[in-house]
Amino acid sequence: MKHLDEYRDAGRARALAAEIARVMTRPWRIMEICGGQTHAILRFGIDQLLPPELELVHGPGCPVCVTPLELIDRAIALARMPGVLLASFGDMLRVPGSGTDLLAARARGAQVAVVYSPLDAARLAEQKQDRQIVFFAVGFETTVPGVALAVREARRLGLKNFSILSAHVLVPPALRAILGSPQSRIQGVLAAGHVCTVEGFEDYEPIARDYGVPVVVTGFEPVDLLQGILLCVRQLEAGRAVVENQYARAVRREGNREARALVRAMFEPVDRKWRGIGVIPLSGLALRPEWREFDAEQRFSLSTGEVQESPECIGGLVLQGAKKPLECPAFGEHCTPERPLGAPMVSSEGACAAYYRYGRTHV
Amino acid sequence: MSDFALFCPAPLGERERVLMAHGGGGRLMRELIEGLFAARLKPQHETDAATLAAGGARLAFTTDSFVVRPIFFPGGDIGSLAVHGTVNDLAMAGAEPVALSAAFILEEGLEMETLRRVVDSMAQAAQRAGVRIVTGDTKVVERGHADQIYITTTGIGVLAHDGELAPGRAAPGDEVVLSGDIGRHGMAVMSAREGLTFESEIVSDSAPVHREALGLLENGVRVHCMRDLTRGGLASAVIEIARAAGVRVELDEARIPVREDVRAACELLGFDPLYVANEGRFVAFVAAGEGERAAALLPGGAVIGKVLETGAGAVTLRSLIGAARVLDLLSGEQLPRIC
Numbered sequence: 001m002k003h004l005d006e007y008r009d010a011g012r013a014r015a016l017a018a019e020i021a022r023v024m025t026r027p028w029r030i031m032e033i034c035g036g037q038t039h040a041i042l043r044f045g046i047d048q049l050l051p052p053e054l055e056l057v058h059g060p061g062c063p064v065c066v067t068p069l070e071l072i073d074r075a076i077a078l079a080r081m082p083g084v085l086l087a088s089f090g091d092m093l094r095v096p097g098s099g100t101d102l103l104a105a106r107a108r109g110a111q112v113a114v115v116y117s118p119l120d121a122a123r124l125a126e127q128k129q130d131r132q133i134v135f136f137a138v139g140f141e142t143t144v145p146g147v148a149l150a151v152r153e154a155r156r157l158g159l160k161n162f163s164i165l166s167a168h169v170l171v172p173p174a175l176r177a178i179l180g181s182p183q184s185r186i187q188g189v190l191a192a193g194h195v196c197t198v199e200g201f202e203d204y205e206p207i208a209r210d211y212g213v214p215v216v217v218t219g220f221e222p223v224d225l226l227q228g229i230l231l232c233v234r235q236l237e238a239g240r241a242v243v244e245n246q247y248a249r250a251v252r253r254e255g256n257r258e259a260r261a262l263v264r265a266m267f268e269p270v271d272r273k274w275r276g277i278g279v280i281p282l283s284g285l286a287l288r289p290e291w292r293e294f295d296a297e298q299r300f301s302l303s304t305g306e307v308q309e310s311p312e313c314i315g316g317l318v319l320q321g322a323k324k325p326l327e328c329p330a331f332g333e334h335c336t337p338e339r340p341l342g343a344p345m346v347s348s349e350g351a352c353a354a355y356y357r358y359g360r361t362h363v
Numbered sequence: 364m365s366d367f368a369l370f371c372p373a374p375l376g377e378r379e380r381v382l383m384a385h386g387g388g389g390r391l392m393r394e395l396i397e398g399l400f401a402a403r404l405k406p407q408h409e410t411d412a413a414t415l416a417a418g419g420a421r422l423a424f425t426t427d428s429f430v431v432r433p434i435f436f437p438g439g440d441i442g443s444l445a446v447h448g449t450v451n452d453l454a455m456a457g458a459e460p461v462a463l464s465a466a467f468i469l470e471e472g473l474e475m476e477t478l479r480r481v482v483d484s485m486a487q488a489a490q491r492a493g494v495r496i497v498t499g500d501t502k503v504v505e506r507g508h509a510d511q512i513y514i515t516t517t518g519i520g521v522l523a524h525d526g527e528l529a530p531g532r533a534a535p536g537d538e539v540v541l542s543g544d545i546g547r548h549g550m551a552v553m554s555a556r557e558g559l560t561f562e563s564e565i566v567s568d569s570a571p572v573h574r575e576a577l578g579l580l581e582n583g584v585r586v587h588c589m590r591d592l593t594r595g596g597l598a599s600a601v602i603e604i605a606r607a608a609g610v611r612v613e614l615d616e617a618r619i620p621v622r623e624d625v626r627a628a629c630e631l632l633g634f635d636p637l638y639v640a641n642e643g644r645f646v647a648f649v650a651a652g653e654g655e656r657a658a659a660l661l662p663g664g665a666v667i668g669k670v671l672e673t674g675a676g677a678v679t680l681r682s683l684i685g686a687a688r689v690l691d692l693l694s695g696e697q698l699p700r701i702c
Contacts, residue, residue: 014684
């Protein structure tokens with residue numbers, strides 16, 4: 001981890017910010033897709049170094065934020081079933097469903113465990129043979145290979161008490177939906193480095209071409225983000241729209257072939273509803289038929305009823321980069337991390353949480 | 364996608380139960396203490412240790428419970444932690460620890476050998492800290508009704524100074540001194556609990572700090588207040604002091620020591636070292652011009668910030684790349700059952 005220091009160097013960061021200001025001849029608006037990048041921007045104050053004519057808007061790259069209410073409600077219903085233990089990443093547990101969240105459900109007796117890896121959930125299933133372990137599988141392309149490994153391991157071990165509730169989502173279809181929307185104001189895109197580590201960036205090449213926006217695959221440290229922004233601004237100033245790779249130390253064009261092959265062998269694209277956005281065709285992943293015995297939605301009978309959300313939160317607009325968290329009248333008033341109206345306020349990748357935690361620069 | 368449906372969920376209805384975050388050292392815990400405990404029990408003090416006058420002596424009095432999981436972790440165990448935690452609360456009031464009590468809640472089925480190891484560790488920790496464990500209590504509950512062992516220690520100490528150490532005394536010009544690198548205890552327990560291994564094992568900083576803290580007073584450093592950095596970490600401790608005093612504090616991230624392995628573990632698990640628990644570190648707010656001298660008296664000591672002005676009680680952080688932001692109390696639980 002020592003290498004991190006060079007990507008957090010104040011001198012390099014300031015030099016890059018000055019270069020961005022120097023090459024800009026007019027205002028530009030760039031979206032960083034990933035919530036991890038949003039948090040880094042606010043945590044390090046990168047936006048404070050940039051010229052005011054450069055606007056950063058925040059994208060949909062917060063997997064727990066876009067997980068639809070219905071799926072969270074189904075997860076809570078599973079956790080309340082006798083003999084079932086629901087395992088997920090800690091970030092998912094505080095996100096409100098239509099009535100409650102998983103942590104509050106746990107305080108009322110539901111069985112919920114935090115794990116750091118899908119393989120830990122498979123291990124739980126091995127240890128607790130008298131219980132059904134359901135892993136609430138949340139995440140973009142980055143986390144799917146780990147889930148695939150866990151399911152494969154469960155089959156190898158002959159585990160009959162392990163299944164997944166898949167909420168996996170894919171970036172490129174969502175990016176197309178956002179850029180293709182008539183309300184889109186996005187002129188350039190920073191693609192999420194971690195996602196591209198797995199999937200590569202071939203899929204972004206037609207997107208850059210079709211929508212005429214530069215796409216720069218970008219890392220997560222201050223110097224990474226500023227380099228990504230500089231590459232994007234240079235393209236915008238030159239009238240170009242291609243895919244560039246700032247994060248070459250981790251990302252290759254073809255991604256991680258082995259991981260991609262594993263995911264394709266076990267999962268297939270399906271239509272998925274994104275919370276606050278709506279159904280995006282072929283934007284989710286579900287287990288293929290030959291692996292469906294590990295699909296919790298097949299194993300348990302779960303209600304699929306639609307639930308209504310209240311209109312006070314503008315999470316949907318925030319996730320599309322159409323509004324910023326501070327434009328929400330509820331922000332910090334009716335909506336706080338303790339009493340959230342929407343998921344972006346509680347997730348560690350949520351834009352509203354980033355503004356709440358890091359966004360105040362003056363007392 | 365022009366027909367985006369824009370919606371979000373209704374507010375939560377299930378807040379009337381205790382959540383893990385109520386013990387997390389963040390905002391919900393503050394609400395619980397202020398809104399429920401303090402409102403009904405009306406304690407005189409807001410600090411971790413109360414100061415009392417009795418029979419001509421000026422005493423400090425404190426209590427703390429320990430529920431850490433796992434009970435043995437690199438650099439310590441629940442027994443030594445229970446001694447250090449209470450000794451350190453006394454030290455932060457500027458008191459020389461005199462005596463502790465220890466109360467045990469044991470789960471039926473706990474191995475006697477485990478209990479022996481914990482109690483031996485307590486005895487050693489008490490001896491090293493120069494404090495006696497003079498009384499105690501034991502309760503056993505049915506298997507499954509507690510997790511192995513919980514310990515409560517209560518401590519009494521004699522104040523080693525004539526003045527008053529209190530968060531409200533932090534004043535403009537004060538310098539903020541940190542006693543050493545941060546984040547070790549939280550990440551050591553976390554690594555042990557989750558079976559995470561890094562290049563080197565992260566060892567807890569669990570230790571008594573009373574000699575260091577009282578050393579500042581003995582050497583004539585004008586200390587206005589001290590706070591040990593337990594749950595909620597450095598950020599929460601400094602925020603609470605800033606609020607109590609109604610002052611703005613500025614911290615410089617580049618001056619806050621974090622070991623490389625701790626930083627790596629935090630990055631990996633998504634924690635901010637500023638909020639990770641410590642069990643052998645404290646901050647001292649000292650009078651203007653005394654920061655460097657105080658830091659030199661502490662092994663690993665560093666001046667990490669200063670009190671700027673009175674007004675809104677708040678803390679700003681100058682980030683590694685030089686930008687500024689306001690630090691806030693943590694929401695939710697970062698690491699449950701860390702102490």
